[in-house]
Amino acid sequence: MIIILKRKQISIRGIVGVENVAELKKGFNRHLHFTLVKDRNIATPRDYYFALAHTVRDHLVGRWIRTQQFYYEADPKRVYYLSLEFYMGRTLQNTMINLGLQNACDEAIYQLGLDMEELEEMEEDAGLGNGGLGRLAACFLDSLATLGLAAYGYGIRYEYGIFNQKIRDGWQVEEADDWLRHGNPWEKARPEYMLPVHFYGRVEETRDGSKWVDTQVVLAMPYDTPIPGYMNNTVNTMRLWSARAPNDFNLRDFNVGDYIEAVLDRNLAENISRVLYPNDNFFEGKELRLKQEYFVVAATLQDIIRRFKTTKKGVPGRTSFETFPDKVAIQLNDTHPAMAIPELMRIFVDIEKLDWDTAWDLTRRTFAYTNHTILPEALERWPVELLENLLPRHLQIIYEINQHHLDKVAELYPNDMDKLKKMSLIEEDGVKRVNMAHLCIVGSHAVNGVAQIHSNIIKAEVFRDFSDLEPDKFQNKTNGITPRRWLLLCNPGLAELIAEVIGEDYVKDLSQLQKLKDFVDDATFIRDVAKVKQDNKLKFAQYLEKEYRVKINPSSMFDVHVKRIHEYKRQVLNCLHIIAMYNRIRKNPAAPFVPRTVIIGGKAAPGYHMAKMIIKLITTVGDVVNNDPVVGNKLKVVFLENYRVSLAEKVIPATDLSEQISTAGTEASGTGNMKFMLNGALTIGTMDGANVEMAEEAGEENLFIFGMRVDDVTAMDKKGYDAMEYYKKIPELKQVMDQITSGFFCPKNPDLFKDLTNMLFKHDRFKVFADFEDYLEAQAKVSNLYQNPKEWTKMVIKNIAATGKFSSDRTITEYATEVWGVEPTDLKIPPPSEPREAFEQTARALKKM
DSSP states (O other), X not given: OOOOOOOOOOGGGOOOOHHHHHHHHHHHHHIIIIISXXXXXXXXXXXXXXXXXXXXXXXXXXXXXXXXXXXXXXXXXXXXXXXXXEEEEOOHHHHHHHTTOHHHHHHHHHHTTOOHHHHHTTSOOEEEOOSHHHHHHHHHHHHHXXXXXXXXXXXXXOSBOSOEEEEETTEEEEEOOOTTTTOOTTOEEOGXXXXXXXXXXXXXXXXXXXXXXXXXXXXXXXXXXXXXXXXXXXXEEEEXXXXXXXXXXXTSSSOOSOHHHHHHTHHHHHGGGTBOOOOSSOOOOOHHHHHHHHHHHHHHHHHHHHHHHOOOTTSOOOOOOTTHHHHEEEEEESSTTTTHHHHHHHIIIIISOOOHHHHHHHHHHHEEEEOOOOOGGGSOEEEHHHHHHHOHHHHHHXXXXXXXXXXXXXXXXXXXXXXXXXXXXXXXXXXXXXXXXXXXXXXXXXXXXXXXXXXXXXXXXITHHHHHHOGGGEEEOOOOBOHIIIIIITOHHHHHHHHHHHXXXXXXXXGGGGGGGGGTTOHHHHHHHHHHHHHHHHHHHHHHHHHHOOOOOTTSEEEEEESOOOGGGTHHHHHHHHXXXXXXXXXXXXXXXXXXXXXXXXXXXXXXXHHHHHHHHHHHHHHHHHTOTTTTTSEEEEEEXXXXXXXXXXXXXXXXXXXXXXXXXXXXXXXXXXXXXXTTOEEEEOSOTTHHHHHHHHOGGGSEEOSOOHHHHHHHHHHOOOHHHHHHHOXXXXXXXXXXXXXXXXXXXXXXXXXXXXXXXXXXXXXXXXXXXXXXXXXXXXXXXXXXHHHHHHHHHHHHHTOGGGBHHHHHHHHIIIIIOOOOOOOOOOOTTSOHHHHHHHHHHHHHO
């Protein structure tokens, strides 16, 4: 007999009315019957998931239609967030929470004799992103809706998202992520808004100006996904484009004979939206990727202009573009959608016949650009030759933008050829390339970094010449995370505990968490916080045992390092510490040792050899450590397979120690660091990215900060980093490196890690050895504090109380007021049940504001 446990009722998850539950059960049964065409005898857990998803979606639809109607009436300035990635994860539970339906759904599913968590586990992650940049876009959409802003996310509906990672024999193996195989209940195709996108062709100069002719056409089919705000009846839209071949594709030209071949060739056009490029912080200059970038931009801008021109019935449509920047704000999420700048210029100049200066003024006032990295290998630099072939008119426009730009620079810096070369949009050394970051800076009215330290580096170093020219253009917008997904959804125990002591308002105003400072010494609260963490650890340990057959000790410290595998993120430093701990245990098995489970997870880009070697090193060391009887239960190493949003939601609430150990000056912000902090983990980290601001908010003494600061790294770059110096000076480091080099962990293939060790000794850009000693000292402090559970938990509470700044609601409020010129509102759109008058009244109120 299977016993179904009902999830604990949490007050912040909505009211349970009898009618409510009855209605949900009715909806569920109706969808099982009419939508899925199944009965309870043959329905599978997946059928039950789809029936529930459709039932919950039913509750979104009225609010979704109402919201869009409301924007049409009130005609607010629209915000468009353009991104090639939206790392959404699962939608069901987030929708229930934001609609206040979770408790009622839990009760309905329980009464139907089903297990809610089993159904939730059936949902595929929407893995349309690589890591931080794509997940940030998803958090931003949640905040935009919660703050009542008229916002739209625009991107690509990849048929295959980020690959599924399997670990075979310790190596990463990639599998295709066929996430749409069973259908997606959350999207609605909108074929009536299909739009043409042009490629290739040539430019014809006519008396009326330039014409782009003889192009190949691909159609962009929009799929809309609802984005509900938290308990405010606002439902915004994420519109993702899918590529479709036109029906006369390859049939209208000389290809008379082979009809079959021509129809099969439709795949070539439709490949544009087939697969997400799996690179994080790395530029791969492939034609298909450039096609993707232009595809999303061209379709989106047509949509934006259509919406701008459409006004209320009875009001004449807009014919002048002078108000365009007053009605439209476009945010570029990194340089990936940078082609939007020349594309909008092409529309204004070639199609709408505006003069260049007017068009350029409107364009600059419309766009803003967010920079996400300063790693040189990540900056997009497209070969001119590729652009000339694929987008000839856009290349001309880029040249003209550059000419105007360089004329201005030359005026300010006469006879400074070096300045012109450094600031040009075109790089002339070697293969001629377009520097997309330069294009974004010149074509935007605002440029921002994503944490204070990152924004400073951008201004002072990477784009210094540009910030000297226009200092007011450069801003900082420190990243944030949505507390709905990253607290309420993933950690209901902690969310409820917090609500019991400070009330529920913190969910929409995370700064209220500072009220928890009053409870740092409250014995009951300390005990309750520790218990929630222990429960989460037990639950995660059970999950690990069930899914991966891994047994771990739930009373050990969970030391977690999850993020994309990259040299700059220094998973290898963590690995060296694991080996050092292993050596200490073996040297003196009787000595006291604070038990640890080190959990490392993350995907490596398929073409990134060194990242794949790092995974192999971790799994190889893990095999030795986990099977050494001398070590026993003291130290375990787990490589977490296929790290993704839905797995982050499980591991983060169970974490004791969060590893944020990138070389100072390399991680633009990080957002995982914030998720761990909010969920009651302590941080061991360098002064990099948002760690700096976390230490500022909580007090540096409440984080385990170690390692070189940015100035130290800069000084070392001047002097030259000599890895050998540290190897000779630090006995423990020497022992660890000798073990890896000699094949201690892989006696059958002693040379396995020679590429990795060679990198560490001879060309380690990220200076792992330089921070080794300080890292080990900081880790000793961590173990020391963990032995005193009360003091540990007090520090945890101080950290949670200091996370208010790191809500994406705060980030979006800053973008809204300082970049987009719009105001967040707590006006609640009347629900579908209320009459239209209430609705029009709210629209008028918004107009007045």
